Amino acid sequence: MTDIRNNWTHEEVKEIYNLPLLDLVNRASNIHRKYHDSSKMNMNTLISVRTGACSQDCKYCAQSARYNTHVKPEKLSLEQVIEDAKVAKANGVKRVCLSSAGRDGNRDDRFNEMAEMITEVKKLGLEVCCTMGMINKEKAKKLADLGITAVNHNLDTSERHYPSITTTRTYAERLETLANLQEAGISYCSGGILGMGEDDEDRIEMLRTLANQDQHPYNVPLNSLVPVEGTPFYGKDVIDIFEMVRAVATARILMPKTVVAFAAGRTHYSREGQALCFLAGANSIFFGDKLLTVGNVEVNEDQALLETLGMQSTKYHELTTLEN
Template structure:
């Protein structure tokens, strides 16, 4: 079996990334197939529980209040609508529901209490619950864990050196601190990045080095292709090459062998053949459903047809067990 390492150098990662493409895919596919469940794909559904009006200045994001992108601002979604969306996603094959809020950080207010209730409600449907709510402190992370949160998404987006070009309203260290708080609460970590921001290959390699050298690899690493949105500073960026996506996915699979690698934003621009190459290179997760927060995405039916064609199967919820807090809650309830 492939050794799990947390001491990758930029030079080693660069050598892997620049391997001749067919050799790179073969190496990543070989490592992926060391896992007997390589044909299983974890399906997540992503909904926006609070849309637009964000004070951050992320150059790619249509939800930033300072950009005129045509996104309607909506207050936090009622819990009943979230439950209905979760049930629809589960019926479509999703094992995880990710709830996103356009916040800079979590605040200890009524809206956070509503999120806690949502987490409990979706967890009761026997789905993995993920949130992406911006920065949060240790106490907030623990509250989410106690409510049954399975995973927390907080992407690094790009390299530390490139970060200030994309976002000025928070720092790279802010991102890393939130991930540390999530890890301390024993919540599964979901953190990846976006390619096509105008970054260099060296930036991509540096971001992967940061992720792979964490004391514990993120359980999930989303690889996103930028979806340019009119009104944002990155509106005129060219479409990312599928070969760049394949290289990123394959390199991620090689240096983080046990991590779930998610083929994320940008799939609407990819053919079934292009997506098949990504799965061959080690992707074993995707977002399903017609919208990712505010950007288009293939429908459940389209993805299920692709799964049948490629011989892929949806991964069941809690494949690797529940976080410690959820297990304790269930054991307590069972003993009552």
């Protein structure tokens, strides 16, 4: 049976997900080494060009205007974005992601603002990715014409559990955006957040939905919920590291060629726990002291861990994982 499939059943994914953990990790690790250099780790960060003041009610997100959190609305000028991109390039970064909070990337003013930033950053000789909410067919084609490298749009969780996460948009709208990006020939990044009250069936179904897209995501970010004070999910217990490992390993088996990112929430876990996720197939991490609005691992800590494990980092400015 070929490793690359787009027709997984729920029962097939469930059988993989529920394997004894060490057997699951071993299977995932072998597939990872078949398709990737296990000594390499993609190091990612981002530029948040528009932060906060989002009209949506996603219960995990500190950027929602509906919640009283530490996040203050902020918008970067084109000049600031270009300057940040120049600094990133000087530090060896090859790809910049521009993140804009909000639901509707189809609004002409928001889209044109992002299009100008994409164009100017590309002039620096950098690849550009973005995340900007919902995208229709027309705007997806325009992004493709601009030469966008990839677009992020997360599913967050399963369709069944989604109404417990947000009520201001539907799962069908999420899937429509992914379909529009694929139709336009754009590589896309899509994943989810663990620890939002979902059960194993929800995690299984989210991963199955991603793996059954016509084209697998080029990147699947898996996040551990960071409960932010002021959001409805503040106070939720952090999920156990072995739950993260199980999700990472399952994603690797279902989508062998995909980059699997262990994204937000890594500060919850020990170096040993993170290393187990790497063994299970995670080959992308986010560095910097902040990931959008939450604390993250310092780059020197990551470099020390990778050196201990005998791994090398590959720098990118990459896709956001916590919103849109």
